[in-house]
Amino acid sequence: MPGGPYCRPKHWKRNTAIAMAGVFLLCIPIAMISVQLEQRPHMPVRPIPSQLWCKNFGKKDY
Structure with missing residues (x-):
């Protein structure tokens, strides 16, 4: 295996933070x-x- 099982790439914390920021954005x-496209034909039980x-979502009629 290249790098072995205990591989620690350079700048792994920075690279992980950049990747997580990209996923978040x-x-x-x-x-x-x-949220804009969500529609429900029936109110959930x-x-x-x-719903927050x-x-x-409309008001539930009893």
Whole structure:
């Protein structure tokens, strides 16, 4: 195995931080579009987290 099982690449912390920032910046627009497009034809039986930030949910009529 190149590098062996105890390989420690140079600047691994910086590279990991850059990769995580890239993933985070990529996921934010996807989540915002998902919130805008979310629709539910029926109200959920139990509360779900997306009801807190999604504006497409109405009030539940009893």
